[in-house]
Structure formats: C-alpha cells, structure tokens
Amino acid sequence: xxxxxxxxxxxxxxxxxxxxxxxxxxxxxxxxxxxxxxxxxxxxxxxxxxxxxxxxxxxxxxxxxxxxxxxxxxxxxxxxxxxxxxxxxxxxxxxxxxxxxxxxxxxxxxxxxxxxxxxxxxxxxxxxxxxxxxxxxxxxxxxxxxxxxxxxxxxxxxxxxxxxxxxxxxxxxxxxxxxxxxxxxxxxxxxxxxxxxxxxxxxxx
Numbered sequence: 149x150x151x152x153x154x155x156x157x158x159x160x161x162x163x164x165x166x167x168x169x170x171x172x173x174x175x176x177x178x179x180x181x182x183x184x185x186x187x188x189x190x191x192x193x194x195x196x197x198x199x200x201x202x203x204x205x206x207x208x209x210x211x212x213x214x215x216x217x218x219x220x221x222x223x224x225x226x227x228x229x230x231x232x233x234x235x236x237x238x239x240x241x242x243x244x245x246x247x248x249x250x251x252x253x254x255x256x257x258x259x260x261x262x263x264x265x266x267x268x269x270x271x272x273x274x275x276x277x278x279x280x281x282x283x284x285x286x287x288x289x290x291x292x293x294x295x296x297x298x299x300x301x302x303x304x305x306x307x308x309x310x311x312x313x314x315x316x317x318x319x320x321x322x323x324x325x326x327x328x329x330x331x332x333x334x335x336x337x338x339x340x341x342x343x344x345x346x347x348x349x350x351x352x353x
Contacts, residue, residue, distance in 0.1 A: 149196060151189075153275065153282050157257045158189065162271070164219070166255035167284025168244050171199070171292035173236055175317030176340040177310070177333075178300055179225040180236065182243035183291035184251055184258070186219040187284050193217075196286050198279040199293040211294040214287045221287075222250035223295045228337045235339070241266040247288075261285050307333045319344075327351055 157165045170182040193214065199207055215221055224246035226239040234242070245267040248258055258272035261279050265272060278285040297316055304313035310326045310333065317323075317335070324344065331352030332341060345351060 149281065149283060149286065151283060153259055153273075153278075154187075154189070154284060157259075160257075162257035164253060164255045165257045165259065165284060166220070166248060166251060167259050167261075167278070167282055167286070167288040168248060168265075168272075169261040169279050169285050169289040169292055170240050170243060171289065171296045172317070173240055176319045176323070176337055176344070177228065177312065177317035177335045178303065179227045179296065180231060180239050180243050181223060181225050181292045181296040181299075182240065182247040183221065183223045183288040183295065184244075184247040184255065185214060185221045185284055185287040185291060186251065186253060186255055187214075187287055188217065188219055191217055191283075193283065193287070196283055196290075198277075198286060199289040201280070202290070204297070207290050207294050207297075210287075210290050214291060218287065220251045220253035220255075221291055222247045222252070223291060224250060225296075225299070228335055231337050232339045236337075238266075244268070259285055261289065303335055307335060309333075310335075324348075 166184045166186045168184045172180040224243045226243045231239040260274045263276050279289040300312045300316040309330045328351050
C-alpha cells in the first residue's frame with residue numbers, strides 16, 4: 149500500500165483525489181454498491197487494505213476511522229431490478245458514477261479499481277488491483293463492502309429463509325438449498341438465476 153499514485157496526481161495539480169471501488173458484483177441477490185473516498189494527504193490508517201483481505205470486525209473498525217477522517221466520502225447503491233435491466237457491468241458503472249457525483253466535496257481526479265470505467269466525466273485512471281495498492285481505493289472498498297454487508301443483514305430480517313446475514317447474497321450451498329425449498333425472493337437477480345434454474349428446473353420460482 150503506497151501513496152505513490154495519489155502523489156502523482158497531487159504533483160499534477162489535483163487537490164481532491166478520490167478512490168473508487170465497488171462491492172457486490174458477484175452475488176445472485178441484492179444490490180451492487182460503490183463508494184468514493186477522498187482521504188487527507190497526511191492520514192495514517194493502520195491496517196488499511198483491500199476489504200476482501202480483512203475480517204468483518206476489522207472492516208467495521210476501519211469504516212469508522214475512514215468516515216470520521218475522510219475529507220469526503222459517498223456511497224451509491226444500484227438494486228437488483230436495475231441490474232437485471234441493464235446488466236451488472238453497466239449497473240456497476242452507474243453506481244461508481246453516482247458515488248463520485250455524490251461526494252459532498254467534488255473530486256477533481258479519480259482512481260478507479262479495475263481495468264475499465266465508463267461514464268465518469270472527471271479526469272481519472274483505472275488501476276488493476278487498486279484496492280491493494282492505493283489507500284484511497286482501499287478506503288472506498290471498505291466503505292462499499294461494509295455498507296452492502298450491513299444492508300444484507302437488514303434484508304435477512306425481511307427474508308429470513310435465505311441466510312443473507314451469512315453469505316450476503318453470494319451463491320453458496322446453503323443459499324442454493326434455500327432456493328430449492330422456497331424459490332426466489334424480490335432481492336434475487338433474475339438474470340443471475342438462469343443457470344441455477346436450468347440446473348434445477350424443479351425448483352419453485
């Protein structure tokens with residue numbers, strides 16, 4: 149984890165550099181969530197890393213530190229209905245764009261995790277595995293992941309049969325067994341269930 153990339157942007161005259169990342173592209177249920185974070189240049193956040201490498205407890209702790217100390221942060225959700233309508237890639241782009249546009253302090257440059265972006269109107273660069281390299285993207289990955297996980301725990305109360313509090317909408321054996329027993333619920337991404345129902349045509353819809 150290094151400030152090298154942010155420093156390059158600052159050296160070019162940008163003063164509000166944000167990191168952008170998403171959580172929830174892969175699950176078969178629930179929204180995709182994106183976050184944008186502008187960190188102060190002098191901040192030291194112990195343990196900051198790609199959210200996937202951290203425990204839930206550590207992510208929650210870092211979430212509080214990031215939101216308390218960031219110059220600006222924003223999250224955006226695009227739900228399963230839109231994902232089915234425009235596909236997950238376009239939904240992810242939309243969530244990222246909305247997160248950047250939602251920053252209370254406008255960013256003038258963005259670093260985006262991954263190798264592609266679409267729809268951002270400000271100068272930006274894509275960094276593969278950026279959530280393991282750039283503090284600002286790592287911070288965004290944590291904000292997105294914690295936000296989405298909290299939401300899926302809330303949905304678990306509304307739809308208690310599926311175990312959303314455990315797998316957060318990802319396809320697991322327990323999730324498949326719930327689909328076989330109860331069928332899908334409004335949170336499920338219909339386009340993501342095509343393979344499941346092709347394999348299990350007897351499952352309730």
